[in-house]
Amino acid sequence: MTAAVVAVDIGGTTVKASVVDERGVRRHQRTGPSEGGADTVAVVRSLISTLREAALADGLDVLAAGVVTPGLVDAATGTVAYASNLGWRDFDLRAALAGPLGLPVSVGHDVRAAGRAERHLGAARGTDDFVLLQLGTGIAAAVVTAGTLVGGAGSAAGEAGHMPVYPDGEPCPCGKRGCLEAYAAGAAVPRRYRAAHGAREVSGAADVVGLLGVDPVADRVWGEAVRALGFGVSTLTMLLDPALVVLGGGLAQAGDALLGPVERTLTELLVWREAPELRLSTLGPAAGQWGAAIEAFALTAAGGCVRSWSHPTSVVA
DSSP: OOOEEEEEOOOOEEEEEEEEEETTTTTEEEEEEEOOHHHHHHHHHHHOOOOOHHHTTEEEEEEEEEESSSEEEEETTTEEEEEEEGGGEEEEHHHHHHHHHTTTEEEHHHHHHHHHHHHSSSSSTOSSSSSEEEESSSEEEEEEEEEEEEEOOOOOOOOOSSSBTTTTTTTOOOOBBBBBHHSTTTTTTHHHHHHHHSOOOOSSSHHHHHTTTHHHHHHHHHHHHHHHHHHHHHHHHHOOOSEEEEEEEEGGGGGGGHHHHHHHHHHHHHHHHOOOEEEEEEEEGGGGHHHHHHHHHHHSSGGGGGOOOOGGGGGGO
8 A cells, every 4th residue: 555644734714634645645635624622623633534534445554644733832742832723722732633543643833844845845945044934814934044943942933923023013913012913914914904994895815915006005005014024034034044035825825916025125124235035935825734744754664755755746736
C-alpha cells in the first residue's frame, strides 16, 4: 500500500483536512465547522476517521495525522497553552486525538507550519532567512533565520498582527489599540469598510478590493490597510534583516493590489537600506495543510519522501 497522512488545519471558523500521499499528492479533502472547545476536537476526530476510511478504500495506508492550530502551541508536547478563538487553555491536543484515533499525531502552529511549507515547496523555497506574513482572519508570521524556524521562549514568536502600527488607533480584539491586525487582517478590511460606509454591504476583503477606483471609501480603507502592512513589514525588516518577505493567506489573493502598494510603502519607510524582496505565496491558504502534512510524515518511517516533493504544482490540487 502507498503511505499517506491526514493533514488538518484548524481555523477559527472552519477545519480543513486532506489526505496527502507519499508523492505529495492531495487525494481526498473534507471540511467541518470549528466551533471551539470539545466540539472542534470532535470535528477533527471525525474528519480524520472519515478520511482514513476513504484513503484505505483508495489503497492508501494512513500512517499519521498532522494537526496545526492557531494559538500558543508547544509542538514538542502537543499542547495548546492558549487559543482564544477556540476556547483552549493548557489543552493537550495530541492526547485528545492520538489516543482515541490510535494514530500518531503531530501538533503544530498553523502559521509556522505554513512557513515550513513555503520554504520547502513554495515562494521561499531554498531561502534561509525569510518571513511569511500570513494575512487571514487574523495576522501572524513565521520567522526563519539561518534556516531555523523560530518558535520563541514561550512558543509565541510571530504574533506580528499585534505590533502597533497606528499609535492610539482603533481597538483590536486583543485589548490593545492600533494593532496591525485591526487594520489589515482579512476580517478587519470589510469591517472597517462597513463602519465607514454604512450603506453598502460587503462580505469580505475581496469585495472591498473589487470597489477600488470606483468607491472612495474602499480606496481609503484599503490604503490604510496596505500602509499598515508596510509599517509592519518595515519593522520586521529592521529587526530580522530577511532576504525575503512572503505575503500569504486569503488577503494575498488580492495580488498586485496588495503587493504594489506594500512595496512602495516599504521602500519609502526604510529610506537608507534596501528593502527585502516581497513575493506572494504560491501555496495560498493551503500552506498550513501542506505544513501539517510535512510534520506528519516526519513522524513516520516514510518521512524522507517529503524531500522528493519538488514542485508546487504537483502538490497543490
